[in-house]
Amino acid sequence: MIREVLRMGDARLLAVAEPVERFATPELAALLGDLRDTMAQLNGAGLAAPQIGVGLRVVIFGVRSNPRYPQVEEIPDTVLINPVLEPIGAELEEDWEGCLSVPGMRGAVPRHRHLRYSGCDEQGLRFERTVQGFHARVVQHECDHLDGILYPMRIRDLTKFGFIEALFPGQDLPPED
Numbered sequence: 001m002i003r004e005v006l007r008m009g010d011a012r013l014l015a016v017a018e019p020v021e022r023f024a025t026p027e028l029a030a031l032l033g034d035l036r037d038t039m040a041q042l043n044g045a046g047l048a049a050p051q052i053g054v055g056l057r058v059v060i061f062g063v064r065s066n067p068r069y070p071q072v073e074e075i076p077d078t079v080l081i082n083p084v085l086e087p088i089g090a091e092l093e094e095d096w097e098g099c100l101s102v103p104g105m106r107g108a109v110p111r112h113r114h115l116r117y118s119g120c121d122e123q124g125l126r127f128e129r130t131v132q133g134f135h136a137r138v139v140q141h142e143c144d145h146l147d148g149i150l151y152p153m154r155i156r157d158l159t160k161f162g163f164i165e166a167l168f169p170g171q172d173l174p175p176e177d
Contacts, residue, residue, distance in 0.1 A: 002041045003034050003052040005100045013101060014148040017050050017057045019082045023124030028058075032079060032122055035060045044100050045075070045175045046138050048145030051101050057082045059142040063134075063175065072174045075135045081120040083143050088114035088130065095134075097141055097151045098164070098176035106167055108160035109151050111137045141177040151177075 006013050020028065031054060039047040039060060046061030062077030093113040096106045115136040118128040131139065141151060155161050164173060 001034050001037055003038045005038065005042065005047075005051050006053055008099075008102045008150055008152070010101075012053055012055070013050060013145070013150060015050065015055055016148050017048075017055045017146040019057050020120075023081070023120065023122060028122060031056070031058060032060065039100075042100050043175045045177045046142040047100065048142050050145050050148075057146045059083065059139075059146065061138050061142055061177075063138070073134050075138060079122050080117065080139070080142075081122065081124075083117055083119035083139075083146070085140065085143055086116045086118075087112035088116055093133075093137075094156075095137060096160075096173075097137070098173070099141070099151055100176050101145075102150060102152060103176070104163055104165075105152075105161070106164050106173065107152055107155045107162075108157065109137075109141075109154045110156060111140045111154075115139060117143075138177055 035047050038052060045063050049056045049058040059080050063072055063075040065074050091113045092110045094108050094110045097109045098106045114132045116130045117139050120126055
């Protein structure tokens with residue numbers, strides 16, 4: 001089911017989400033279905049449960065190659081529950097981000113370039129990945145939602161934050177996180 005995505009200003013987006021304690025339940029399957037449907041409807045790169053008003057540590061993400069956005073690398077469709085993020089090295093990379101909870105805007109956000117993340121899938125099976133670049137950015141963006149952080153809170157230079165049509169007139173941009 002397609003759910004309403006909360007927008008910046010809604011206090012629920014600022015809350016810290018609770019860990020998932022029970023896996024492979026009908027309730028978790030329904031939540032994941034709603035996240036997938038909502039993300040697909042809005043052409044997002046990822047979506048966190050708090051963005052649809054569910055205060056659990058659940059994110060989904062994935063990006064398929066798209067001729068409109070050839071510069072965006074493919075990211076496998078992933079369910080990540082109770083994530084743990086470990087930056088690898090101190091290298092930060094600033095790049096543009098958008099968010100389904102901050103529609104119509106983009107901002108330049110510094111993120112760790114290299115990252116190891118771990119967590120559970122919907123069955124409760126633990127997994128770990130080491131990633132870099134856009135994949136690492138998407139994971140960090142989505143997991144920030146679990147701690148009540150929206151990307152504008154991480155912007156260092158507010159001259160690099162604004163409405164898409166003002167910042168990038170006439171350009172196609174990659175999907176929003």
